[in-house]
Amino acid sequence: MKDWPLLIEASQLADSLHEPKLLILDTSSADNYAKHHVPGAVHIAPAELQCGIKPAVGKMPAPDQLQLLFSRVGLTADKHVIVYDDEGGGWAGRLIWTLDVIGHRNYSYLNGGLQAWLSGGHPSEDVANLPPPSEIDITIDSTPIAEIEDFINLLGNSQLGIWDARSPEEYRGEKVLAQRGGHIPGAVNLDWLELIDNGNDMRLKNLSALQARLDHIGLSADKTIITHCQTHHRSGLSYLLMKILGYPHIKGYHGSWGEWGNREDTPIELGSTPRASDQQP
Template sequence: MKPILTLLATLALLTASLRAEIGLISPADAKALIENPDAAKRPIVLDTRGGYKDYFRGHLPTAHHINFDTLRGTDHAVPVQYLPEDITRALLLRAGADKNRTHIIYATGEKLPNDEILSASMVAHVLEKAGIEDIRILDGGLPGWQAAGFAPTQEYFGNPTGSLPEKGHPEIAATIDDVLAEKDQPGVILVDARPQNEYLGQDEIWLRKGHIPGAVSFHWARLMASDNTHKFKPFAEVKAELEKAGITPDKKVICYCGTSREGSLVRFYLAHVAGYPNVRLYEGAWKEYVWVKNKSLPAETTAPTVK
């Protein structure tokens, strides 16, 4: 009886502290929620990894697999664009996304160059845009879960059909027209979340080289622990770095990257870890910017002076 009472007391404390919000959750707190004796109050756990065999090898208990890349596709020749709202909602409902439940999102692959944490932040962005307001990224991911002494499972888990809010939050996304209209306005800063070699055009990836003129470089990995790229650094550890780059909470921040995954992590961190009040993600990203307007939009290959 005593372990059950202890669990109930822990859940009561979590319920008081984890009100509907978006942020991080520790492995221990996630485990307590997953093991809630009341199944109706357990979280929706989403394994966002692109490798389905990784899910088969082991995942969090009650985790439903949703491959992050099923939420994107080619549109008007531009690859990996976010899908139309009706298709996205259908996929989220199929994954069990529910307006009345907490969502715990995670992936794995703790060391660079592995970047699967970006899958988690991308899915978190899609859920938030759809109107879900109770989202937690598992701090440390599956490696953190195992390091805490918690075992993964190989048992499949499928969520029942979910229930989404009628209204979403489209305001967290920026379009190409938003970027072009606002990028040179006072108080607006564009943040390029890619590695610096891509920012400077020293890569073999992109049709055109460089970055959106005026954008500052801040690689997403600078926000993560060096020994686990799924573990977020406390804001106090990166505050000075962000300020040096000119990324401050008084500005309107537009994050972007190559395909919108890296940018989604920087946006998540600024908005939901650092608490910046006005942060958006340019979803089209560099892949769109270099193609639209008949490839005529300007690009830079040198870093601007931070004002």
């Protein structure tokens, strides 16, 4: 089987669609999957990647639920997973984070997802793929998981970076989606949408430019970076980007603002900071 890079283009996948060890997972909306998807792709509804329990609805499902999910889609240890979605990489990144959590690290992200695939004139299908369930034992690896207890006492540490991937309005506390608005003290805001080139089939922007931007706002690869949003959906893309850029120490805070902003014992800042997302390198 070929050696797949983490970031692949539609043309690369089109040339290898029928490799037997590929498992293509589509995290698009149900409507888009029913209308058109990459041939052979198996659908995972985005809601299956989150527990759905308020207030922190974005926390990962219980291990037995993950076991059922990945058995249903036919995951086995020898499969190389191709992940994509229809929105520029948020849900795809959340799935890649989940694969990291269960210790399956053979995967690639289809740059631009469904939009890039269709824009490239590649074939699609509208019939659901239902593979035979696999026998897979899920073991949780806590390394990619950030919990409040892991970092609340490290706020302000120069070796810790917190990437808030929400909108600037949420970050400043002007748009409130929890009991309290604002941001984690010391967190740096870079909206996930700023990573996507909307004029280029929703593919990622130039990677060198994105790295320069991250360095400029203090989210460099020499730090441990924790990324979050409201439900660890949008921050799926920030997690994925750091994987692509080769960051060695990254974590996803799956409780995200749905947890932090709904607790009374968590510190909060309002307004912008000197390293807010509207600053360009």
